[in-house]
Amino acid sequence: MPLARPMIGEREEQLVLEVLRSRRLSLGPRASAFEQAFAARLGAPHAAAVSSGTAGLHLAVRAVGIEAGDEVVTSPFSFVASSNCVLYEGARPVFADIDARTLDIDPQAAAAAVSDRTTGLLPVHIFGYPADMPALEGLAAKRGLWMVEDACEALGAVHGDGAAVGARGNPSVFGFYANKQLTTGEGGMVLLDSEQHKARIDSERNQGRAPDMGWLDHDRLGFNYRLSDVACALGLAQLERLDEMLAERGRVAALYGEALAGIEGLTLPCPDAGGDRRGWFVYVVQLPRRVERDACVEGMRSRGIDTKPYLPAIHLMSFYRERFGHREGEFPVCEDVARRSLALPFFPELSEAQVDRVTGALREVLRCGPSVR
Ligand SMILES: *Cc1c(COP(=O)(O)O)cnc(C)c1O
Numbered sequence: 001m002p003l004a005r006p007m008i009g010e011r012e013e014q015l016v017l018e019v020l021r022s023r024r025l026s027l028g029p030r031a032s033a034f035e036q037a038f039a040a041r042l043g044a045p046h047a048a049a050v051s052s053g054t055a056g057l058h059l060a061v062r063a064v065g066i067e068a069g070d071e072v073v074t075s076p077f078s079f080v081a082s083s084n085c086v087l088y089e090g091a092r093p094v095f096a097d098i099d100a101r102t103l104d105i106d107p108q109a110a111a112a113a114v115s116d117r118t119t120g121l122l123p124v125h126i127f128g129y130p131a132d133m134p135a136l137e138g139l140a141a142k143r144g145l146w147m148v149e150d151a152c153e154a155l156g157a158v159h160g161d162g163a164a165v166g167a168r169g170n171p172s173v174f175g176f177y178a179n180k181q182l183t184t185g186e187g188g189m190v191l192l193d194s195e196q197h198k199a200r201i202d203s204e205r206n207q208g209r210a211p212d213m214g215w216l217d218h219d220r221l222g223f224n225y226r227l228s229d230v231a232c233a234l235g236l237a238q239l240e241r242l243d244e245m246l247a248e249r250g251r252v253a254a255l256y257g258e259a260l261a262g263i264e265g266l267t268l269p270c271p272d273a274g275g276d277r278r279g280w281f282v283y284v285v286q287l288p289r290r291v292e293r294d295a296c297v298e299g300m301r302s303r304g305i306d307t308k309p310y311l312p313a314i315h316l317m318s319f320y321r322e323r324f325g326h327r328e329g330e331f332p333v334c335e336d337v338a339r340r341s342l343a344l345p346f347f348p349e350l351s352e353a354q355v356d357r358v359t360g361a362l363r364e365v366l367r368c369g370p371s372v373r
Pocket of ligand 1: 052053054055078079081082124150152153175176177187188
């Protein structure tokens with residue numbers, strides 16, 4: 001049983017085939033159609049389609065004016081792209097520990113990490129659970145910081161005040177890799193309030209061309225971060241049934257929640273609270289502290305089920321340790337969660353019988369697992 005599996009149907013085939021038959025595979029009409037449909041769905045004025053979530057994060061931090069030497073406060077419990085995008089521009093990611101319940105950056109820790117060199121905040125809505133944006137926006141306003149949101153895992157999530165995650169007015173980035181709530185194979189989208197930011201990202205994703213310039217004339221440094229029309233057509237088809245796909249993810253999460261309740265020491269994803277609603281992306285449990293995780297992964301594998309430690313702490317990755325001298329003990333909440341976390345198979349078409357197989361296997365493995373403490 002795989003960890004993730006995209007839901008692809010006839011509509012996806014149809015829209016992709018139309019693009020293939022049109023022979024306009026890139027820079028055609030599907031990109032702006034996808035952007036407009038995505039922006040409308042989330043309730044944001046502008047959207048810019050890009051080749052990946054990582055590319056979107058890179059262009060978003062450039063748009064808000066990141067500069068070499070800046071410090072950016074962000075979460076160590078994330079996919080590495082949210083921190084790498086800061087490094088691309090010669091700036092420094094400064095980590096702040098996470099909240100033990102939500103696993104998102106802790107606003108108090110973030111406030112303590114802000115220094116005179118800090119210019120921005122880059123919160124991540126990890127596992128689709130909304131970060132505490134009101135508190136972080138308060139911090140940004142008080143200290144004059146820009147904000148870019150990594151919403152790559154949070155499509156479908158909603159804040160307590162009713163705003164979709166990613167639609168609060170800060171540049172926000174979504175990712176469309178094959179395991180995400182909506183996929184274009186590879187791809188991403190930046191949601192934007194500002195017309196200037198939209199124009200800059202449109203240009204920088206296309207080698208720095210201004211929209212009114214002739215072919216191959218460039219007025220700034222750019223990249224090739226475009227998303228093909230083939231991918232955008234796939235995205236349009238996926239967007240049409242996003243509600244259905246999100247509902248199926250919610251169904252699977254509820255089944256897991258019931259079947260795994262009451263196992264001593266096992267922590268499940270936090271339930272929604274305070275009006276915040278998770279956009280279900282993965283189902284990650286934190287194993288009991290007595291359990292050795294590698295043995296658990298092996299036990300599940302021998303029963304035909306893929307699981308994965310998810311996610312490792314960014315500051316403890318070898319590149320980050322070597323470059324910045326990070327060591328264990330700096331962010332205890334993040335490190336405890338990262339040591340214990342295990343992603344279970346999770347996708348819209350997972351059946352009740354399959355969930356039962358996974359949870360049955362996990363119960364067996366946890367009983368048999370060797371004790372480390
Ligand atoms: C998926 C993801 C990204 C973007 O990944 P790409 O593979 O570049 O699309 C960025 N941040 C987080 C937290 C993610 O989960």
